[in-house]
Amino acid sequence: MAAVLNYTPPSTNPYDRLAEVDAPIKARSEIGGASLSADWDLGANALTSISAWRYWDWQPANDRDYTRLDILRQSANPVQQQQYSQELRIASTGNRTLEYTAGLYGYYQVLHGQNITEWGSDAAFWLVGTTVPADLLKGYVSQSSAVSTIRSYAGFGQLTWNISDTLHLTPGLRYTTENKTADYASQVSGGGVPANSTQTNAKLSIARPQAYNVDFDNSALTHDVALSWNAGDDALVYASTARGFKSGGINLAGLPLNTQNNPALERAVVSPERSTAYELGIKTQWLSRRVSANLALFNSDVRDFQANVVDTGPGALRGYLANIDHVRSRGAELDLLLAPVAGFSGYVRGAYTDAKYISFPNAPCPLELQASSTSVCDLSGAQLPGASRWSAAAGSEYRVATRHDGSFYAGVDASYRSSFYADASASKFLRIDGYTLVNLRAGFASNHGWEVFVLLRNALDQNTLLLLTPQSGNSGLISGQTGDPRNVQLTARYHLGN
Numbered sequence: 364m365a366a367v368l369n370y371t372p373p374s375t376n377p378y379d380r381l382a383e384v385d386a387p388i389k390a391r392s393e394i395g396g397a398s399l400s401a402d403w404d405l406g407a408n409a410l411t412s413i414s415a416w417r418y419w420d421w422q423p424a425n426d427r428d429y430t431r432l433d434i435l436r437q438s439a440n441p442v443q444q445q446q447y448s449q450e451l452r453i454a455s456t457g458n459r460t461l462e463y464t465a466g467l468y469g470y471y472q473v474l475h476g477q478n479i480t481e482w483g484s485d486a487a488f489w490l491v492g493t494t495v496p497a498d499l500l501k502g503y504v505s506q507s508s509a510v511s512t513i514r515s516y517a518g519f520g521q522l523t524w525n526i527s528d529t530l531h532l533t534p535g536l537r538y539t540t541e542n543k544t545a546d547y548a549s550q551v552s553g554g555g556v557p558a559n560s561t562q563t564n565a566k567l568s569i570a571r572p573q574a575y576n577v578d579f580d581n582s583a584l585t586h587d588v589a590l591s592w593n594a595g596d597d598a599l600v601y602a603s604t605a606r607g608f609k610s611g612g613i614n615l616a617g618l619p620l621n622t623q624n625n626p627a628l629e630r631a632v633v634s635p636e637r638s639t640a641y642e643l644g645i646k647t648q649w650l651s652r653r654v655s656a657n658l659a660l661f662n663s664d665v666r667d668f669q670a671n672v673v674d675t676g677p678g679a680l681r682g683y684l685a686n687i688d689h690v691r692s693r694g695a696e697l698d699l700l701l702a703p704v705a706g707f708s709g710y711v712r713g714a715y716t717d718a719k720y721i722s723f724p725n726a727p728c729p730l731e732l733q734a735s736s737t738s739v740c741d742l743s744g745a746q747l748p749g750a751s752r753w754s755a756a757a758g759s760e761y762r763v764a765t766r767h768d769g770s771f772y773a774g775v776d777a778s779y780r781s782s783f784y785a786d787a788s789a790s791k792f793l794r795i796d797g798y799t800l801v802n803l804r805a806g807f808a809s810n811h812g813w814e815v816f817v818l819l820r821n822a823l824d825q826n827t828l829l830l831l832t833p834q835s836g837n838s839g840l841i842s843g844q845t846g847d848p849r850n851v852q853l854t855a856r857y858h859l860g861n
Contacts (some may be wrong), residue, residue: 370432377845378826386426386436393420407457412450419444429842433483434490440616446472463522470515476615478507482554482569491565496555499562503554505570509615511545521587529593540582541610547631548574549617573617573626581635583608597648602641609636612669614683634686638665655700662693664721670748670787672727673833682833687787688722690747709759718750729790730833730841745789751780751797769809772816776802785831785843792841798827800846812858817851824849 373381396417403410420443427438452466482490486500521535551570557563587605594600612633618626644659668687694716701709720726726742746752760774781797784790801823806816821827827846 370430372430377828377843380845382429383431384426384429385431385433386424388425390421390423390425392422394418404456405453407455409454409456411452411454413448413452415448417446427480428489429840432485432489434486436481436483438478438480440476440478442474442476444472444474446470460525461522462525463520465520466518468515468517468519470513472513474509474511474615476509476511478505478509478549478616480505480570486569487565490569495562495565496558499555499557499566500569501555503551503566503569505549505551507547507549507573507617509545509547511543511613511615513541513543515539515541515610531591533589533591535587537585538582539585539608539610540580542578542580543611543613544576544578545613545615546576547615547617568620570617571620571626575618575626575628575631577613577632579611579632581608581610583610583635583637597652599646600644601646602643604642605638605640607638607640609638609669611635612684616683619683630683630685633669633684634667636665636667636669636686638663640664653702653704655698655702657696657698659696660694661696663691665690665692672787687720687726688724690719690723691721692716692718692747692750694718703762706761706763707759708762709757711755711757713753713755715753716750717752718747720745720747727788729788730792731790742789746784748784748787748789751783753779753781753797755779765807768811769807771805771807773805774803776804785828786833788833790833793831793833795828795831798825798846799823800825800827806854813856814858815853815855817853819849819851821847821849 373379373383394417396415398413398415400414401412422439422441424437424439426435428434448468448470450466450468452464454464455462482500482503484498484501486503487495487497490500517537517539519535519537521533523531523533525531549570550572551566554566555562557566585606585608587603589601589603591599591601614631614633618628618630621627640661640663642659642661644657646655646657648655666689668690669684670687671682672685673682694714696714697712699711701707720742721744723742723745725739728740732740756776756778758774758776760772762770762772764770777799779797779799782794783797784794786793800821803819803822804816806814808814808816825846826848829844829846831841831843833841
């Protein structure tokens, strides 16, 4: 036990890029597919058929505690998936006053998943504490299997009414109906023999047998409408609104436990997500079209927003998909582009995004509160995960033609994003600071299709974090991924068909 109590990670600085494991980490991913498209000219119309098939075979094996501790000896969740789709679309080709597209779409997916998780000799201390025997979870194994299917069908249509040479109205409708089914079952075995009900409950709080099946249908009529006006040869003003729909989901990796330490069966199905979006914008060109300036304002409201959360129930942390009552994202985007002038070109882009939970009263608490007596928190008003309030990018390139049938060029690109949360809980431990990245490039492009260039990525050697996540299956570890340090890439390529 002394070794367990005195454990320290190799470094608490993620930019040291030091890690340790006591089990193999590997993954194999195989992706493939085929598609067939056909077009028929019917005179005033064109008929298009697109048939597609894809498959995915994912075979991972991880040391999910990401330490040299014997907490999780193995954790693997292989997945095999196949999907088929068929689209049949007809579009007008000759009518300039009314242009239209209409079609039918069908989609089928089947997924098979398996999971095996085995806990080790250090698991009891780190996941439950000193109130149970140290070897209670040694050799404890959970095995599960899941099968799910999706059948989705849709009919859609969109037309553009060219009211005049400068005014255009584009409405569209789509009706979607989906059926989803799933069967999930898990069993547990092994581990120490509990001496009393407290120890039994401790084991079951880590993993317990679960079995459930679901079968449900979702349908929705969605729409979008856009109105655009050509305000002269160099300006376009537009406004649009859209009603969106994302069908309900299924939790297929086991369910969180309720206060009675039983699977929360009501969490098996996630409700459909429905959104309403508005956008108002203008696209302009200036100085003989050497400068383009575009501005857009947007607002999007989503009801029953689907997000991954981590529960605050007993035992090990568990991640699952859940609904958030109401979220909103609104803001503005500006885009400036300078066409080549005397060899120089450039761009500047910026965005302000206010993305937050409007209503999230019964949210799982952030990590810093999960050891307290508080079981749920009100995160209404908190920032949405992955959404930076400010973001910007700028770059410039100078290109000069040579006598050798090509051109030399050099450029710089910079991007910035402000701080953001990496998790739905808005935990202070899962907040990623803002950062700026700068890349430099230089090369030669031949007029005959070949090109050679060198790229200095992250030229300022800025430390960055791309993601952070509380690791499911333990009660303290936060794992993450760092961005690449400064590095140099040399690329040579040739474009066929030149």
